[in-house]
Amino acid sequence: MALESIERSGVTHFPAHYSGPTLGEVGEHRAIEEIVTVAPSTRNGDDAAVLSHASPNSRAVATTDMLIEGRHFRVDWSTPEEIGQKAIVQNFADVEAMGARPIAALLAVSAPPHTPLSFIRGIAAGIAQRVGEYSAELVGGDLTSGDDLVLSVTAIGSLGGSRPALTLDRARPGQQVVAHGRLGWSAAGLALLTRFGRDGVPEDLSALVDAHCAPHLNPGRGVIARATGATSMTDNSDGLIADVGTIARLSGVGVDLDAAALAPDELLVRAGRLLDADPWEWVLAGGEDHALLCTTAGAPPSGFRPLGRVVRGGRDHDVTVDGAAPAYGHGWVSF
């Protein structure tokens, strides 16, 4: 989310079509009942959730991300289902980026009393859908009253077997850089939303908006990559150049990306023309696609495509495109 950042602040105004009772009217217990009905788990409902016995030799993996209304999503742009989906995918992508399998999620929500119960139900439904795709479960959470609408999701994964996790520091010169998932679509979707609002985006570009509001990955690609010789992995959170740059910096190497492999697709080009924007900026600096970015000594793992190669470090730029400094790539920074 490097380019256009959401910056609305103040009271959350829920669109009028979320009718029915509010959290303030029904109370915490009723709202929690609603969440666990929509996203059920037998592990939920005690002081803490007890996960299954891990497979022999496996390790647990954990990560957390916070999403704030007006900053990471807007209730007038995203449906609650999309917000729930996004919260899961951005956390599960971090689990996958270790080469691990997501098995559980926890959800803490702060919401103002005027939040419609139906909105909370929608978030739970979006979460249930995405965790279901991974055969994972929402195993616990917390719901409290606050001025802001804030979601905090923790994802827990299982890293089986004895191969090392796919950390950021094992890229080596000569390896390929490969990716699973689209690049630049989320940033393009955000730019369209910023200009036109949800209802004003041309129909033929709605896939870009969907990619921003509810990013999607094919589950299991991280496990596959780790099983087939990947060396380092991360996901495209802050922007391609920034995230590949993190692998380069921590591995002490450089990366040269192929411009031809990154060239904006037809949809990005059309959106760029409409907005008078350069779609390369979305691809190189966009972030929030949560595409998996990976280095590998062998052939690209199934579902991954080549993006470039790992080279020796020590040059002016850790990451180049066709040997030159990238045109964009400052990435996303909070505050």
Place this chain on the structure above:
Amino acid sequence: MALESIERSGVTHFPAHYSGPTLGEVGEHRAIEEIVTVAPSTRNGDDAAVLSHASPNSRAVATTDMLIEGRHFRVDWSTPEEIGQKAIVQNFADVEAMGARPIAALLAVSAPPHTPLSFIRGIAAGIAQRVGEYSAELVGGDLTSGDDLVLSVTAIGSLGGSRPALTLDRARPGQQVVAHGRLGWSAAGLALLTRFGRDGVPEDLSALVDAHCAPHLNPGRGVIARATGATSMTDNSDGLIADVGTIARLSGVGVDLDAAALAPDELLVRAGRLLDADPWEWVLAGGEDHALLCTTAGAPPSGFRPLGRVVRGGRDHDVTVDGAAPAYGHGWVSF
């Protein structure tokens, strides 16, 4: 936190003595550096944290709780160190209440740009202190900009061996109800803060304020209780009657508590006299002490004291005191 609830809303005003640069001035990366310097872990710094190989036959346990400034704590009442300590203890108490050992914590923080970096450092120091007492680590997190100061902590624990976890539904008539930790001190501390502010509380009652701002438990009591025949356990989050009532309801039993075992101690009596309040309300309905409340078929586990006994259910009140309905006990409810 049933009795006096914190209800301040609006912009967070940090006391003037937190000087130095703000998050808006130094940025996200510098602030994260500060946190991981103060609360270090070799598992931190990648997309997700990889925990150690679990012991054979063990299971992971996970729980999450959110703390919001102006609702769960106030920056003019609590030091950042105390806020960090409280965030860990209330989550680790939930892990202990399963009979598990806390091994890791994750911290997601939303903070306004005017938050002093020194305040964030203080939160990290409080977290580091408490996780250190449990030989656990802060293994990951997220830091983002938002209007409210919000902490969301996830605790992960390890449940070893083949005994069942200490769930809420296994209390049986004839068993004892026992507790580890103080009851009512947190609520009394909150009442004192509400009346006098932090600086105005009489010196001889400051232990009550400390109990509210930075509750403390002796680590490991949950594991000990599970190893020595405890049947059900929870912690005193919402109030003694409410939390014991949850065990009673889910176990299909009643609980009769001994008034003599609950009698307010000298400090609570003094605070009650000063505030013209009934200290029994703090004991029975106070919550947030995070004392461990447990049922057991045998003698009280080491560190636990008797509070009463499990009886047959089906009466008007799930929980009685000396056979009668308790004078207080509605507990804490959000919204």
